[in-house]
Amino acid sequence: MEKRSRKEEERIRRRNHILDAAEQIISDVGFESTTIDQIAERAEVGKGTLYLHFKSKSSIYVAICERGSAMLNERMARVLTRDMKGLDMVKEIGNTYLRFVRENPQYFYAFNYYEGILADDEVRSSDIAEKCEENAREGMTYIVRALQVGMQDGSIDDSYDPNQLGVMIWGASRGVISIAFLKQQGHHKKILESADIDLDTLIGGFIQLVGSGISRRD
Amino acid sequence: MEKRSRKEEERIRRRNHILDAAEQIISDVGFESTTIDQIAERAEVGKGTLYLHFKSKSSIYVAICERGSAMLNERMARVLTRDMKGLDMVKEIGNTYLRFVRENPQYFYAFNYYEGILADDEVRSSDIAEKCEENAREGMTYIVRALQVGMQDGSIDDSYDPNQLGVMIWGASRGVISIAFLKQQGHHKKILESADIDLDTLIGGFIQLVGSGISRRD
Amino acid sequence: MEKRSRKEEERIRRRNHILDAAEQIISDVGFESTTIDQIAERAEVGKGTLYLHFKSKSSIYVAICERGSAMLNERMARVLTRDMKGLDMVKEIGNTYLRFVRENPQYFYAFNYYEGILADDEVRSSDIAEKCEENAREGMTYIVRALQVGMQDGSIDDSYDPNQLGVMIWGASRGVISIAFLKQQGHHKKILESADIDLDTLIGGFIQLVGSGISRRD
């Protein structure tokens, strides 16, 4: 059993090594223009080796999404264990999300690109895509749970449907962070510079805006 | 001058005809898999003719963005002329945005795709990209103006910076609408169906959420 | 109309030029190991140009078969116009076949390879494959007609079914010529050299054998 485990471990290490390389290349040149050759070269493995671990280029991308969403979920789950009002939990989940994408921008790009990949039915029905969907659902749940807690403890306006509210917050957060990232890349310079905005201020303000929108008014 | 003008007019008509064709193809098969040949065939012009009007495939995409953002701006500008409270103006701009992307989904995809294209320096520094940026800035301004009106007439909390708030609302709206579109395409089924959400409800709720967040509390 | 015709002519010339090149390469290295790049290089055209004229590699092969079978048919048809007994016609068709494959060995390889290509449904249902089948049917008919003539003029035993007999002769000829070609390539050396056989003697003997088999005995 010892040996079996060693082998399996090595397999996973190799797989992660390839994903690391892929993430680096994607960060450098973007999803669209990343090629299999580049990934193989960066990972210092043969091109064929990639296909031992992943069925196709798309499935590498999906695997990156899976890895990223699992990491993010882990962090968000931890917020729910803390002793605070639901409203603060929601805000804290927002901050967690922000920190995560700051530290791991490649995953943010991956998440955005993910939907485009799923056009391929082959990929869509794969185990890894399934897991990816499940992760997304789970992440969504953390937001909804925090909202429910807040509605229960009175910190959040309970006239909203928590599921719908969760989706809105999820989508809106993606959008705002997306804008913030565009700025980092130098896009929409005129707009964003005129507003004198940095990532933290923008997201901070947004969390406050949402917080204000959902908080109970007495 | 008459003849010159006639010629120029014909040029613009032709250019718009090509863009129409490109939009149709993109609506049918998506941005990534649209080819120059398809566009030329649909436009009923030679492939070479495309290159008389556009420097590259990317520049066609940028031109579509430009056209779309100009159309959107026109509609948003009209909201500002109406006699209503600033808060309602903001909401109405949101509704205008929603109606626009419902009626012209191809532009929504185009806006999202646009940023990816800008990686190409050649495109980035083109006149048309410049105009595109200018349009985005202008659109942004309409939101800011509505916010300023609201802060002045007392319907909107004036403790926010209107520029920052504008960016947030812009980004958040994009994100929420993006989610709604994903649902239409059948993505994230598990999450979105569990929340029992349709486009109108989601956006309506979101506008209410933002409205609630920014409205002045007495 | 003049210009139109010139264009079309050029197109056909180019197409035939590519087929010439393909035939040469196939003669040199065999069907299986011929690559698109080799054909393009030999034809002195870009790789993409090949795909302007042919949908796929397989369709180039089918086109070669079509060209070859059309040429062969033309020659066989001419035999039927001659003033001779049916039995002699059959023998002369055999000799015509022999001369054809001697002068154009590449077509013999092509015919043998043809069936393997048809596995691809895409190719199988193409216009060119259709034409190829039609040519094969037509060629077969020439043999059957000669047999019918012979049965009518009393030179051929009319107790056979001419259609069945035609298929047999067709198949047997293919087989014998195939053996003869193997010898040319140095295969089955031991067998063939021990029999001290050259192509002409072998085929000549075979034609005599068949002739003897089908001739009427009084």
Next chain:
Amino acid sequence: MEKRSRKEEERIRRRNHILDAAEQIISDVGFESTTIDQIAERAEVGKGTLYLHFKSKSSIYVAICERGSAMLNERMARVLTRDMKGLDMVKEIGNTYLRFVRENPQYFYAFNYYEGILADDEVRSSDIAEKCEENAREGMTYIVRALQVGMQDGSIDDSYDPNQLGVMIWGASRGVISIAFLKQQGHHKKILESADIDLDTLIGGFIQLVGSGISRRD
């Protein structure tokens, strides 16, 4: 010596096991698309193990030919031991061949494929290819022997050279059977269906044709 023999026996068993697997796969998917991985999996051995027994993929194919031709020879040899006229022996050898390819179509395909493989000099000079050639020569001899018997007992026209006649009959038989197989696979439908032909009728007729061609006329 006992132990040595045991080992050797095991080696041969393993070798044959691999060939069995290879034949099965080839029957299923055809020669061209059979892969080493498939063979290894079906044989339930590691891919590397294949290379302990066979130098290359081609040499597996050659080994299949060797096995098949040895089996066929065994059957044909038995015909020669029977008490019958030479002409009937020839016909019976024909029938034996027919029965063999009906029961073992994979060998028929293998024989046809064999020549293509021999282009590779490496394979051509191998021991196993040598043996294959020897088998073919031996099979040829059985036909020649039967012809000689017939010429001696007066049932076959002795104006032919028996070696040449043997080659013709061998080649022609291959050709006719090949046609019959094509029909089974649905090729040349138009031709073959118009002749209303089944395998047995075709081959039966062919044996009769040859028999008639070679039989002595008084």
Next chain:
DNA sequence: GATGAATGAGCATTCATTCAT
């Protein structure tokens, strides 16, 4: 100006073979 034939760099993927364990 308008055309579309020609181009060829670029790509994802396959698979026979090797070799360290």
Next chain:
DNA sequence: AATGAATGAATGCTCATTCAT
């Protein structure tokens, strides 16, 4: 002996762009 992970050369095909007419 047996294995199977690793390899990378090789391949068919695409498509944005050019340029001679």
